[in-house]
């Protein structure tokens with residue numbers, strides 16, 4: 001995802017966990033001005049019923065910073081600096097998670113990554129055949 005914010009760019013790229021679980025940020029270019037609100041979209045695909053969806057912010061010359069995560073049950077948690085203006089909405093029926101940024105600031109210019117993590121390592125219950 002690529003966002004023009006004044007003269008600055010916001011990017012987002014696709015992270016793939018494995019061939020089965022993936023995320024897709026179809027919007028690569030988006031334009032926005034300061035104090036506007038933007039919504040970054042990400043769709044995911046997983047066999048996990050309760051995946052965690054994460055958003056990371058990656059500024060130029062920095063490391064990706066964990067912002068927040070959303071569980072498909074609806075619960076979420078955010079890092080303090082992202083609590084106020086950043087919100088994620090997860091729609092399980094459309095397998096999408098969007099990140100809203102309110103009151104955009106130039107300092108929000110960054111690459112925004114969406115990532116998926118299955119919540120549980122699947123444990124297969126084998127029916128007892130005895």
Ligand SMILES: *[C@@H]1O[C@H](CO)[C@@H](O)[C@H](O)[C@H]1NC(C)=O
Nearest residue numbers: 014022023024025026027043
């Ligand atoms: C991502 O989503 C877009 C729009 O829905 C679609 O055109 C594209 O093929 C998808 N890419 C992948 C890798 O699934």
Ligand SMILES: *[C@@H]1O[C@H](CO)[C@@H](O)[C@H](O)[C@H]1NC(C)=O
Nearest residue numbers: 089090091092093094095096
């Ligand atoms: C979630 O996605 C479904 C399917 O696209 C749509 O019908 C529904 O309105 C969405 N729900 C919300 C809360 O956006």
